[in-house]
Amino acid sequence: MKTRISPILSWIAQIIAVIIMGQTLFFKFSGAPESVDLFTEIGMEPEGRILIGILELIACILLLIPSSITYGAMLGSGLMAGAIIGHFTTLGWEGDRLELGILAIVTLAACSLVLFIRRYTIPFLGSALQDSPSEP
Amino acid sequence: MTGKLVVNLHKLARFTNLALPFLAGLFFLAGLRISFYFHFLTVSFLFLNFLNAFYLFGQRGHSLLRNFGILGQGRYILESIGPELRQYLYLNDTEERPFNRNERSEVYRKAQNINSASSFGSQKDFDATEVKVRHAMFPIRKSQLKPSDVTFGEERGCPNAYTMKRPFIISAMSFGSLGESAVRCFARGAKQAGILMNTGEGGYPKYHLEEGCDLIFQMGTAKFGVRHPDGSLDDDKLKALAAKDSIKMIEIKFSQGAKPGKGGLLPKEKITDEIAALRGVTKGEDVISPPSHRECTDLESAVRFIRHVQRISELPVGIKMAMGNAVEFHGLVDEMKRQDVFPDWITIDGSEGGTGAAPKAFMDRVGLPLFPALKRADDILTEHEVRNRLKIIASGKLVGPGRQMIAFCLGADAIASARGHMLAIGCIQAMQCGNNTCPIGITTHDPDLQRGLEVDLKAQRIANYVQNLEHDLEELLCATGCRSVQELSFEHLYVPKDSTLNTFIGSSH
Numbered sequence: 171m172k173t174r175i176s177p178i179l180s181w182i183a184q185i186i187a188v189i190i191m192g193q194t195l196f197f198k199f200s201g202a203p204e205s206v207d208l209f210t211e212i213g214m215e216p217e218g219r220i221l222i223g224i225l226e227l228i229a230c231i232l233l234l235i236p237s238s239i240t241y242g243a244m245l246g247s248g249l250m251a252g253a254i255i256g257h258f259t260t261l262g263w264e265g266d267r268l269e270l271g272i273l274a275i276v277t278l279a280a281c282s283l284v285l286f287i288r289r290y291t292i293p294f295l296g297s298a299l300q301d302s303p304s305e306p
Numbered sequence: 307m308t309g310k311l312v313v314n315l316h317k318l319a320r321f322t323n324l325a326l327p328f329l330a331g332l333f334f335l336a337g338l339r340i341s342f343y344f345h346f347l348t349v350s351f352l353f354l355n356f357l358n359a360f361y362l363f364g365q366r367g368h369s370l371l372r373n374f375g376i377l378g379q380g381r382y383i384l385e386s387i388g389p390e391l392r393q394y395l396y397l398n399d400t401e402e403r404p405f406n407r408n409e410r411s412e413v414y415r416k417a418q419n420i421n422s423a424s425s426f427g428s429q430k431d432f433d434a435t436e437v438k439v440r441h442a443m444f445p446i447r448k449s450q451l452k453p454s455d456v457t458f459g460e461e462r463g464c465p466n467a468y469t470m471k472r473p474f475i476i477s478a479m480s481f482g483s484l485g486e487s488a489v490r491c492f493a494r495g496a497k498q499a500g501i502l503m504n505t506g507e508g509g510y511p512k513y514h515l516e517e518g519c520d521l522i523f524q525m526g527t528a529k530f531g532v533r534h535p536d537g538s539l540d541d542d543k544l545k546a547l548a549a550k551d552s553i554k555m556i557e558i559k560f561s562q563g564a565k566p567g568k569g570g571l572l573p574k575e576k577i578t579d580e581i582a583a584l585r586g587v588t589k590g591e592d593v594i595s596p597p598s599h600r601e602c603t604d605l606e607s608a609v610r611f612i613r614h615v616q617r618i619s620e621l622p623v624g625i626k627m628a629m630g631n632a633v634e635f636h637g638l639v640d641e642m643k644r645q646d647v648f649p650d651w652i653t654i655d656g657s658e659g660g661t662g663a664a665p666k667a668f669m670d671r672v673g674l675p676l677f678p679a680l681k682r683a684d685d686i687l688t689e690h691e692v693r694n695r696l697k698i699i700a701s702g703k704l705v706g707p708g709r710q711m712i713a714f715c716l717g718a719d720a721i722a723s724a725r726g727h728m729l730a731i732g733c734i735q736a737m738q739c740g741n742n743t744c745p746i747g748i749t750t751h752d753p754d755l756q757r758g759l760e761v762d763l764k765a766q767r768i769a770n771y772v773q774n775l776e777h778d779l780e781e782l783l784c785a786t787g788c789r790s791v792q793e794l795s796f797e798h799l800y801v802p803k804d805s806t807l808n809t810f811i812g813s814s815h
């Protein structure tokens with residue numbers, strides 16, 4: 171990945187993830203009815219709503235600071251994986267849930283792309299990826 | 307093998323590899339039935355499974371990970387923190403290398419002006435190899451000591467002969483191996499302590515000159531700072547540099563104890579724009595100095611070159627070398643006598659000496675250790691009846707008064723140390739000098755790491771350290787009944803049978 175395009179691609183993906191996660195924060199923190207309903211359904215209201223909101227906020231910040239992008243993408247993909255599990259198990263895909271589910275999938279894809287582009291910097295994984303290992 | 311607890315790692319790893327997906331499934335069910343919060347664990351374990359699968363099937367570089375999966379990673383983690391664990395937990399006070407905890411804490415105490423008296427007894431192993439200084443039955447008082455002045459260049463009547471008041475020198479460390487802050491700490495400290503600092507082979511000594519301490523300018527084999535583009539000596543540049551007030555002496559580096567027979571080495575990680583400019587090299591590749599000066603191809607030309615530098619610079623000029631072959635050293639002295647040209651001093655660097663970066667085989671296996679090398683050099687010069695034509699500076703782990711005293715007994719006129727002064731400003735022996743990642747900020751150009759070095763405070767540590775070294779040296783001298791280090795001799799040492807110095811007993815005057 172020595173091409174000049176991949177950093178740009180990564181940043182585009184980061185921005186997409188940040189925008190999608192960021193805009194839901196407003197609903198989560200302000201206790202918008204859709205959000206409250208959703209978290210009541212999975213039995214996490216209200217602590218879970220705040221907790222997930224804070225974690226998403228952290229992921230957004232990490233995704234924008236150059237030295238921590240990889241960590242942000244890891245956190246973000248973890249959160250989105252959880253959301254997708256939620257859609258498959260309890261939330262379903264009806265009505266606005268479809269839109270939310272798709273947004274989660276898009277964000278997961280964006281975070282995964284970031285992780286792929288920056289795979290050499292992933293803790294524990296990066297060193298194993300190097301072609302010439304430093305250790306036997 | 308009865309009763310012995312054996313952990314079969316292979317079985318454990320297989321168990322782990324099965325348990326991981328099983329646990330992920332279990333947490334998923336718990337998330338479904340008990341609480342959605344369990345999905346935090348589900349997601350984490352999915353990630354672990356993914357990582358594990360990659361280790362086992364995706365990568366080929368690490369056999370251990372390929373065979374054992376994620377459990378094998380534990381070994382790499384443990385191995386990577388092994389040096390720290392050993393340093394903090396397992397190694398006792400006299401075990402570590404290159405400097406054990408006792409040696410380091412003596413320097414730290416001296417640098418922080420804390421009394422370094424210890425109690426109850428020594429931890430050294432007495433009967434085996436430890437050389438001891440013989441004391442006199444009637445020690446003298448400090449007031450009876452002669453001043454410890456050493457004058458370089460007096461033997462040949464050099465017009466700019468230099469007298470140092472304290473026999474301690476901050477040994478060569480280049481700007482490049484050191485960061486700017488460290489150079490300033492050393493230079494300011496040297497000025498405060500009134501001692502000499504050697505610039506090392508880092509080119510034009512910009513920051514040293516700004517701090518204004520007394521300097522030895524070192525000319526490495528690549529002659530950074532005073533070279534023509536082809537690597538030969540630029541007489542005009544040397545003349546201009548030598549005319550500067552702070553530059554008191556010039557040292558021609560022939561070799562260095564940590565890598566005798568190899569030139570200096572600065573890894574590319576440490577080459578900034580500024581260093582490239584000061585040395586006149588390009589960025590992005592390791593800077594490797596040639597193994598020898600292009601002007602010096604045999605004894606005759608080497609001695610002629612020393613004379614040439616003496617004439618151009620009009621300063622005291624010495625050479626630095628690690629001892630390899632004593633026959634060669636005989637030849638060198640013969641040639642000096644033949645041309646009647648002597649360097650004003652010879653720095654004998656022991657193979658235990660430090661370095662910013664050197665191949666391990668050179669560090670471990672090439673060159674003579676300081677004590678036998680120093681003794682041999684002193685003997686050979688005495689044998690040729692020219693010991694009074696020059697001074698000897700010794701370096702190589704001379705960080706505390708004990709070893710320094712032995713070096714004086716073996717013929718040294720002054721002591722140079724690099725790592726002693728590094729320890730004094732807080733070095734923790736992290737052994738990362740070549741990586742630009744020094745956690746203390748000494749051998750790095752990273753501004754975030756250099757922030758750790760408060761220059762004024764650390765300069766004071768150097769001054770304290772030197773002050774306390776001098777104090778101990780004086781007390782040791784009094785104990786031997788000698789009035790100056792020049793009166794010390796091999797006879798003042800007790801050398802046990804297993805010491806490397808044992809072969810010299812009865813071999814000389």
Ligand SMILES: Cc1cc2nc3c(=O)[nH]c(=O)nc-3n(C[C@H](O)[C@H](O)[C@H](O)COP(=O)(O)O)c2cc1C
Nearest residue numbers: 477478479480506507659660662702703723724725
């Ligand atoms: C970081 C570092 C850089 C050094 N750079 C030089 C150098 O540029 N030229 C040189 O002749 N010796 C260099 N040395 C070797 C020292 O000057 C000295 O000879 C050696 O370390 C022995 O002294 P010590 O055991 O007290 O450290 C360097 C040593 C260290 C630790």
